[in-house]
Amino acid sequence: MTDETTSHDTPADEAPQATAEAHATANGGSDERVAKLEAEVGSLKDQLLRALAEAENIRRRAEREREDTAKYAVSKFAKELLAVADNLRRAVEAVPAETREADQAVNNLLTGVEATERQLLAAFDRGGIQKMEALDKPADPNFHQIMAEIEGTGKAPGTVVQVYQPGYTIHGRLLREAMVVVAKGGEAPKVDTSA
CATH class of the missing domain: 1.10.287 (Helix Hairpins)
Structure with a gap:
């Protein structure tokens, strides 16, 4: 019986070779697994950095909104x-x-x-509330409400010649438009440069 079992067993010199092949296969599998894990770590790191950047943007936006609320409330x-x-x-x-x-x-x-x-x-x-100076400046529809136009003012067309009601800004943002009268269109007055 011992002869039978010995003939079916692997010879002693083949055993180390089989173990080396199994180890190489195991290492090949573990290298592949390491590469997958590294890729997953890289992906998670990218997601984390994006989430941190988004959180920072939200924090900055909230800070800006809080400051605006305090200024313009x-x-x-x-x-x-x-x-x-x-x-x-x-x-x-x-x-x-x-x-x-x-x-x-x-x-x-x-x-x-x-x-x-x-x-x-x-x-x-x-x-932070400032009165806007409009007189003798070009009318700006963003800051002036034009109530009338007057001819014969001697000023360039669109120049504010009278202020009915002053305009104001609050921290640089329009609070109230100025109600103004402007010089009527046509040719701008000519300036004598010969003198």
Whole structure:
């Protein structure tokens, strides 16, 4: 019986060769598996970097929106206060200079109105609200509402020649358009350059 079992067994010199082949096959399989795992790690790393970049973009966008909200949250309130500034200016301009000089009580009252106007404008300035200067500048439909056109002003067409109501911006963004009158189209006045 021992002879039979020996004839079916692998000879001793063939055993190391079979083990080497099995090891090579196993290594080939593990190299392939390592390559797959490295590819998966690379893909996951790419996804992670993209997710981190997206999270950073969302954070920046939220920060910008928070800053904008803080800057422009008072816009409606500020717009309502512009009417107060307009009325204070109208009160000062409604009294002729002669009346102001002749009546000390009127002069004192107007001095108080002017002081109130200055305080309001200083508060506007601290809040980022600026009055736009429109007079003698080209009309801009983004900032000016043209109420009328006047001929014979001697100014280039489209130049603001009168301001009915001043315009304001808040942190550089339009708060209220200026209501203006502009020089009517036609030929721009010629400037004499010979002198």
